[in-house]
Amino acid sequence: MVDDKLRTPGAVRDAERWTAHNYHPLPVVISSAEGAWLTDVDGRRYLDCLAGYSALNFGHRHPQLIAAAHAQLDRLTLTSRAFIHDQFADFCRELAELCGKDLVLPMNTGAEAVETGIKVARKWGYQVKGVPAGQANIVVAEGNFHGRTTTIVSFSTDEDARADFGPYTPGFTVVPYGDLAALTAAIDENTVAVLLEPIQGEQGVVVPPEGYLPGIRQLCTERDVLFIADEIQSGLGRTGATFACDHEGVVPDMYLLGKALGGGIVPVSAVAANADVLGVLKPGQHGSTFGGNPLACAVAIEVVRLLATGEFQRRSAELGERLRAGLEGLLGKGLVGVRVRGLWAGLDIDPALMSGREACERLAARGVLAKDTHGSTIRLAPPLVITEEEIDLAVAKLAEVLAG
Template identity: 80%
Template sequence: MTTVESLRTPGAVEAAERWTAHNYHPLPVVIAGADGAWVNDVDGRRYLDCLAGYSALNFGHRHPSLIAAAHAQLDRLTLTSRAFVHDQFAEFCRSLAELCGKDMVLPMNTGAEAVETAIKVSRAWGYRVKGVPAERASIVVAAGNFHGRTTTIISFSTDPDARADFGPYTPGFRVVAYGDLDALDAAIDDTTVAVLIEPIQGEAGVVVPPAGYLTGIRRLCTERNVLFVADEIQSGLGRTGRTFACDHENVVPEMYVLGKALGGGVVPVSAVVAGHEVLGVLKPGEHGSTFGGNPLACAVGTEVVRLLATGEFQRRSAELGERLHARLTALTGQGVVAVRGRGLWAGVDLDPALISGRAASERLAAKGVLAKDTHGSTLRLAPPLVVTAEEIDWAVAQLGAVLTEAR
């Protein structure tokens, strides 16, 4: 019997289509190995990874210190449960709390879990601290958001693909235009417990808000006694050239929601990080996770924090990000309509009359560059922070060639 593992690219793609739910529409690339910023497929072709697991691979594939931390922990202990305290737990929580300038951490696994956690904590804080009447808590969110795909989260999505046919929806959310402080102000009332926002909207196409937006949210939340909850799952941990995207406006939220890169591309790790006055509202038995904060996750997560503590990756993202954006902006008028983003994170709007985002992604893959489209005509680029200047130049040159050929 022929196994999936023995198939080359066409057969492996066909087998994946046959045996899996079609909740993704992947490019016809079957990855078998990776190192740093590069991956190779089952046929031996190499690709520069300019997606980096939607920022889960900020430190590249198989970063040596992360792999070493994982190997060392695999030889000792991988899972207990939160019924006990294991020897990696306190160090992970301490180091992450200090990186965030907070004093409490609640570890989970996935980004969506962390967002759900932040929602529950915000509501508990609203009832137990702010004094919101029972069952009345409201949370203000932004149109174009992407916080995950659980039932509660898609209840306040404005993306039909994420939301349609999955109701009935969870109440308690108010959606306002992203970047509009007046609309945000008008949506806050005495029942509002939190403003949940992406400092940069990733899935929407790497949308950067107007200058002063985050500062304005901070001011409104302080004035109205509302928690500022920053979803930094994609934008945080070095991606934008700072540790957090909120740092670009020197803004500190009550809660950071983290994930993706926190697991170093090795294991799923997420967390909510806040002060005792916020996370301290939880009592034993009110929230938990079998795998959240497991020894393997904590060992890897602690090493991720150590890498970020040096500032090296934030500097690389800032410096190389300028190069990436300059090279991409130079393609404006040659098939590129607009370029957005910060650091090593860019949303590139293509002329839909020339080429779709999907077609551009497929043609880039044929030239050895992996990227992915969103919302029809937008490409998202997020290479690992270990990428080199020469590799950035080469990747953008391949995009230029794709656009030239399309003309």
């Protein structure tokens, strides 16, 4: 427990008093941040190994991104899509080029990107594939996390996210993640899309078997089905490549992007696809008041330009190997499973030692912030600006926690 004279306990109590309890945060109250480091209201510093679930891939307050936001704040922040502003075309063009696609549809949150992808896939199915009205279905994976809207939780297998929010939206078939045979069997003549995460982040950074993503790509091509990759957490440099799909040379029909696209400053999401897919939408059929607003576009343009250099993808790949080596050295010393792809790691702690929540609380007490997922599993996703020394520090603090 911290000293009651400090500000943290009171701030925690106030948050619990006035906030709906849809989250169970660690009792840390942050007041400032820079790079990979956070400072709380009492002046204690923490190494950020969560990075806002990948929303902070470029660290806190990256100078290039902050400068873009400041400059845009002095000029124009919102017009709605009723008009065109001077940042819009550059954002859409540069993101489309990064993705290798024809078109971009900007939204705000990751869940909005997923909802957009679902709507587009259904409309494509009816107008292009010729699926009978009201019969479109989408194949998804067990253990998925695509957001928490009513449609999305309808095909979640996480009871915390799903229970008591029915009636549920039909039109989804759930198959085991990583099982290509099950996915193949689930596709029928009314299937319009396969929607999945190339790496399941919320499930504990679960990497599918080699050949799974290429198999899906081939299957979708053969069966005239859209392959939709939810790269909201895994994309934009997190895994050591621009997209997690890149590791197996796979190009989906549609990318769903978010989190890091806003540079940790504003919520920005987007759907990227070719004109034969996104072109099914016509004016009035989908939209957002804030989607593609000038401030969001100004920041996101700089995010895309940072990624276009390749620097952050290389950092993630190289530093990820250092993280992997350190974590694998803890196998048999409290860890029973380690999964790493770039600067993204899922760690299974021996459940006889402690829960994931308890491990994160003990890490926080030692100045490292991480997040548990389920049971005794935690994940690490530090900003891509982290240094070798800071990675070693995080691994050392985890070793202390596991040693008791």
